[in-house]
Amino acid sequence: MTIADARPSAQTAAATGGLPLSVRIAVPILLGAVFIVAWELLVRYLAIPKFVLPAPSEIVAALIDGFGPLMVSMWITLKVTLSAFFIALALGVVVAILFAQSRLVEVSLFPYAVVLQVTPIVSIAPLVLIWVGLDHVERALLILATIVAFFPILSNTTLGLKSVDHNLQNLLDLYHASRWQRLKELQFPSALPYLLGGMKISGGLALIGAVVAEFVAGSGTGNGLAWRIVEAGNRLNIPRMFAALLLLSLLGIVIFFGLSALEYLLLRKWHESALGREN
């Protein structure tokens, strides 16, 4: 292609704030395809045993072969992840509102929220499992995943509720707005972009929490995707391990894009992040 050819496409690229949509979709797919084909060919050419690295075709075969149990496991992991996410969302928003109402509440509780955040989940998992997990493993998983997902919601929403335009606050003072009106008319909408950002992080973390907790919960207790991975690993059924891994990534991707779509829908009309640059 000559330079003269390149010009119009460069202009389109600038208009869409980066690369054209077709390129943005096609290039990653193409790259992925090249990678998978190269993987397949290399594994075959070098005759790598499938308990070390299975070829993509073998992974797909394992996926089809174990489709039923894998789907059941995926459903279980998804359930834990989503429940933890929504509990974390509700708790995080409620606590953030409390923080925003009273500075005293915030300074008293925030350090403990941080403690919860910085303590590695793997290290509290055994304790939580002993407390609640002996009879109900899924409850322990839920609690652990919730703990991991909670903090980004809390900290982002707290920040958002406080990031209110000072003059708008003055305006509300001027018209004697009540605390509830202030929250509803000003603080919630101001916090929304922050909350949505926190939700994107938390969605991923809830999944990680669910998986890690299940790993720690150990043998025979769980039957989510994490347990499928452990089990397949123990039996050196590596293709199946990869199949479970694939489903796990798929879950993470769906959660992320779902939340991104939600963010776009809620913010597209007004927030800078969702707007194309016009200049």
Added chain:
Amino acid sequence: MSMDDVAARSIAAVPDRAAPAATHKPLIQLNRVSKAYQNGTIALSDVDLRIAHGEFVSLLGPSGCGKSTLLRLVAGLGGVSDGTIDWPLSSYDVRGEPIRDLGFVFQEPTLMPWATVLDNVYLPLKLSGVSRRDAASRVAEALEMVRLERFARAYPRELSGGMKMRVSIARALVVRPKVLLMDEPFAALDEITRFRLNNDLLSLWQAQRWTVIFVTHSVFESVYLSNRIVVMSARPGRIIGDLAIDAPYPRGDAFRTSTAYNEFCRLTSAELARAMAGTEDDH
């Protein structure tokens, strides 16, 4: 009598400028008002000011002279450290606060980016519990005053700077205020837009007869708009001059190019220079 004579005479002294109504009580009366901030800054010191109903008063002064602070205190945003602000003509609500009936226009448009123009203008009425349906005609009326009725459904980001400011003015007007407080509302706009909004504001003021307190740092703007200019000096913020601009309304481009206008500007600049000199002495 020529315009120049009017200017010369009006500078001599400022009598208690009587309101159009026969009453001699001012609408707003500041008695020895001082305001100190917690960090020790004295924003205002011993300010006495009487503002009559229907006046268009500009507060003019260098930055840091407390003119914005004064405006906020009049609005009831924050309390005075000393002195009182009375509203002799107003009744008082259950909290013992004067019913000020005011609209406030900030230096920035200060619109809610997530709400349409309509919802932004509706906000003050919404806060006082007026339903959307009952508010509709008043919101429409306010938008009509600033000639934005066609943009009711637009979001603030879709508007130019001048249009955003007009939305902000409509939001102040929707409560049908008696007093309009404006804190350098046009400072961030280009000159052409500013001139146009100046004219819009004046014709609205003539039609509605609000009392306007207008904070500005522009000599030209204050002379063009107001019938009275209060000149303030910094550190501590205080009033050092009070000029009447006795030029007839409506004012237009003819006034902007008249000798009277130039004379008023010269006199006001001299006062402002005095205010600035005062601040330098303090250092």
